Structure formats: C-alpha cells, structure tokens
Amino acid sequence: MRQGAAWFALAAAVPLSAAALPSWEAPPAVQAAARSDYIEHCGGCHGVAGSSAPARVPELRGRVGWFLCTTEGRDYLIRLPNVAHAPIDDPEALAALVNYVVFRLGGESAPAGARAFDGAEVAVLRRSPIVRASLLRERARLVADIRRRCPAAPASLADYSG
Numbered sequence: 001m002r003q004g005a006a007w008f009a010l011a012a013a014v015p016l017s018a019a020a021l022p023s024w025e026a027p028p029a030v031q032a033a034a035r036s037d038y039i040e041h042c043g044g045c046h047g048v049a050g051s052s053a054p055a056r057v058p059e060l061r062g063r064v065g066w067f068l069c070t071t072e073g074r075d076y077l078i079r080l081p082n083v084a085h086a087p088i089d090d091p092e093a094l095a096a097l098v099n100y101v102v103f104r105l106g107g108e109s110a111p112a113g114a115r116a117f118d119g120a121e122v123a124v125l126r127r128s129p130i131v132r133a134s135l136l137r138e139r140a141r142l143v144a145d146i147r148r149r150c151p152a153a154p155a156s157l158a159d160y161s162g
Helices: 005-012 029-041 064-069 071-079 091-105 119-125 135-149
Strands: none
Touching: 029 091, 064 071, 064 091, 071 091, 071 119, 071 135, 091 119, 091 135
C-alpha cells in the first residue's frame, strides 16, 4: 500500500541526475513506483535520500553501486533478508526498487557498464536469502573483496559496523 502524496512528494524531492543513471533506463511511471516503494519499504531506516548516518544501517548514497563490482556483491543486494522477503511480490517491481537504490541513490558508485537488475534475476536470487551467515561478517567480507577487485572503491564503503 502506498503511503500517499506526502511520501511521494518526499521521494520526488530526492535529486536525480542523468549522470547518476548509467545503466538503468525505465519509463517515468516505473521510476516513480520504484521511488515510492523505496520510501515505503526502505527509507525509514536508510533515509529518504539514501543517507542514514549516523545510524545502525549502511549508508547507501554514493556507495551502494560498488556492490556491482563483483558477482557476489551484486547477488548480496537481492539476497539481503529485507530485500528477498520484501512484501513486493512482482520481481520486476523489486528489480526496479533495487535499480533505483543502486543507480539513483548510489549515484556514480555504480561501475561503468554495470547492468541493471531484471525481474528474472531477482526472482531467482530472492529464493535464497542470506539466513545462515552473520550479515555484518558477510558484508565485511564482501566489502574487502570489492575493495581488492575494484581499487577505486572508497575506504568509506567499509564504514559500517552495525
């Protein structure tokens, strides 16, 4: 259920630039729905604009795109329990939400040539959420790997200890 015009107005206030959208093109209605889903399901903790600091959740703005540097990092974004179990049944809609997070909130952190998620990929990955691993340890392991493989990834990507 959408939270109404007030939430949409807040979501619409998030600055969007064409430069921050290298690999996700979607019709305006899909982008608006993804933004609204983000506000409703993620923005309470991660912040309306993807910036939650100081908080006990990872900073998304300008950072989350780095997870697309590796296959494991990419998969992780969908396998996170709150993403995999999100109350968004349509895999295309969930893909749009994650693409909004990665390519809009993540801005230029998405590597050149990074491809957008699609519904088929999301449908497969969300069937195997991370359940047996510590999310903090798993994230730390992935970030260390991302920083090794993608030298331009900032040290601030590791600035999260829960």
